[in-house]
Amino acid sequence: MAYHAGVDAEATLEPALQKRGHRLTRPRRLVWDALRSADRHLTAEQVAARVHEVDPDVNLASVYRSLALFAELDLARESHLGVDNASRWEPAHPDDHFHLVCRSCGEVQHHAGDLVEQLRVQLRTRQGFDADAIDLVVSGHCDRCAEAQP
Amino acid sequence: MAYHAGVDAEATLEPALQKRGHRLTRPRRLVWDALRSADRHLTAEQVAARVHEVDPDVNLASVYRSLALFAELDLARESHLGVDNASRWEPAHPDDHFHLVCRSCGEVQHHAGDLVEQLRVQLRTRQGFDADAIDLVVSGHCDRCAEAQP
């Protein structure tokens, strides 16, 4: 079952853009398709590389601008995974989740659960702090790498 | 009760350096004093500014090198607080703690507690992930700013 990029882009991207008075342009559609069809977090540079397979004339600055816009519209999420100082991007999930980065193999696992929500509650009741964004990155060793080198 | 920088530096810094075959140099001593005497997180640039009050000839590159070395020796801790893309530095605490950054006033609160340890246990038992560093930065509104603008 082939992934039909264009159709999907129009289905979710276009209304989100229009609702806020933004236009659906070729660079935005291609950036969105690149993000959606990726199975992992991508740097802006990596997004650009995928976009360029389809259209080499899309500028890197436009990729950055598109990603920033998507974040603003809650279509995409930016994370600092600590591998280098480049941001990584992924389509936004509805659920709170955070990232487990393996120091050996580089794999990035997702951890979804109530933990982020628990934390939010704890901060509010115990410290009066109204948490907005919770950026949690855990680095360590994944199950496979941990048992290989204990 | 004045803070006697030199003495303190030699008391904790020198043995930590010597144990690993590093030398106690003037730039390192001044960077360490600047960190220790600060009451808040500092950027490398801010550390340099404080160092330069004592000795303007210490180079910014040496400040960066000293901070990186201190992190390696677990004498200092680097955090990305999301205010800008500059790293912030503080002397290493023995206890796990994380940071609450207020979007209104910029204040950085510390949150120490069992939460980080809880998380570590949960990741190990539920996912087999051996957590090394847990980088948690929460941005939102502190108690003062939250009640001012609810």
Added chain:
DNA sequence: GCCAGTATCGCGAGTCGTTCGCAATTTATA
């Protein structure tokens, strides 16, 4: 469909925080 008006683009240059290579200096040890 076409036009007007403006949002967006491509481009090149600029910024920021950080790192590098290397010759000169400083440090710990003998």
Added chain:
DNA sequence: TATAAATTGCGAACGACTCGCGATACTGGC
């Protein structure tokens, strides 16, 4: 104090973005 190696200062380079601007291409109304 002499020696050898670690470390420094310096300036240039780096990577990841961001900006200003004139050119382009969307979109909504005709």
